[in-house]
Amino acid sequence: SAVISQKPSRDICQRGTSLTIQCQVDSQVTMMFWYRQQPGQSLTLIATANQGSEATYESGFVIDKFPISRPNLTFSTLTVSNMSPEDSSIYLCSARTGGIETQYFGPGTRLLVL
Amino acid sequence: SQQGEEDPQALSIQEGENATMNCSYKTSINNLQWYRQNSGRGLVHLILIRSNEREKHSGRLRVTLDTSKKSSSLLITASRAADTASYFCATGSSNTGKLIFGQGTTLQVKP
Numbered sequence: 001s002a003v004i005s006q007k008p009s010r011d012i013c014q015r016g017t018s019l020t021i022q023c024q025v026d027s028q029v030t031m032m033f034w035y036r037q038q039p040g041q042s043l044t045l046i047a048t049a050n051q052g053s054e055a056t057y058e059s060g061f062v063i064d065k066f067p068i069s070r071p072n073l074t075f076s077t078l079t080v081s082n083m084s085p086e087d088s089s090i091y092l093c094s095a096r097t098g099g100i101e102t103q104y105f106g107p108g109t110r111l112l113v114l
Numbered sequence: 115s116q117q118g119e120e121d122p123q124a125l126s127i128q129e130g131e132n133a134t135m136n137c138s139y140k141t142s143i144n145n146l147q148w149y150r151q152n153s154g155r156g157l158v159h160l161i162l163i164r165s166n167e168r169e170k171h172s173g174r175l176r177v178t179l180d181t182s183k184k185s186s187s188l189l190i191t192a193s194r195a196a197d198t199a200s201y202f203c204a205t206g207s208s209n210t211g212k213l214i215f216g217q218g219t220t221l222q223v224k225p
Contacts, residue, residue, distance in 0.1 A: 033213075092156065101164075102162050
């Protein structure tokens with residue numbers, strides 16, 4: 001299994017600002033993903049974080065709003081840009097190791113935008 | 115977009131009783147995974163069942179998969195107050211690794 005940590009665990013931000021969330025995995029993984037969970041809702045995939053190249057975004061999510069980096073096999077960042085109150089959500093990082101279909105999740109970052 | 119629906123949306127039972135949650139999905143899958151989430155925290159992986167499997171057990175958990183009906187069920191036997199949480203099913207693709215989540219079932223187990 002993989003142990004995943006995220007920083008920060010929570011934050012309160014002003015509208016118009018940006019926040020970068022960090023995701024660290026304790027072992028090398030082949031795939032990393034970012035999900036959003038809006039209040040009282042299920043999880044929605046934002047993008048697949050590709051190592052050394054641009055992330056692959058799902059419909060409804062764009063790079064200008066959610067730039068993602070993945071410089072190596074154990075680390076990724078998600079930036080929520082130009083935030084509005086609608087961005088208030090839990091953002092979760094997940095990872096999957098090669099050949100293993102199980103996907104492990106970090107503890108999430110709870111974001112409140114005022 | 116969400117893959118499918120979970121049923122029921124909310125379930126309240128007494129400690130010791132069994133809890134059954136159902137999940138339906140729309141497209142072909144490689145696997146289906148069940149997760150638990152306590153109070154908006156991170157997700158804990160419970161069990162994975164592959165498309166060529168029909169039933170799987172893990173402790174007090176029993177998962178079934180019916181690919182002809184595009185549905186799965188999670189049974190928690192002899193429930194405990196600590197089982198109180200939200201439970202999500204997620205369908206997975208072996209190639210892309212993406213998971214598409216259902217809406218979730220909120221389970222309350224009363225002591």
